[in-house]
Amino acid sequence: MNDNISPKACVTTCSLGYYTNVNLRKCQACTVINCEVCSSTNKDTCDSCKTTGAKYIKENSCVTEC
Helix, strand or coil: CCCCCCCCCCCCCCCCCEEEEEECCEEEEEEECEEEEEEEEEEEEEEEEECCCEEEEEEEEEECCC
């Protein structure tokens, strides 16, 4: 059995750091810098920052202080 996934395989959820572009029907990278989990349908909304010490979202990036 081959566990490799084709780059053109259909997915039901996108990986960390990506969101589902419903218009283009594909996963695209979040635009928020250091964002680990962006909104499932909005590239500009970060739900969780990467574990780099950043805890807040300011001016489209994850930062350590407001």
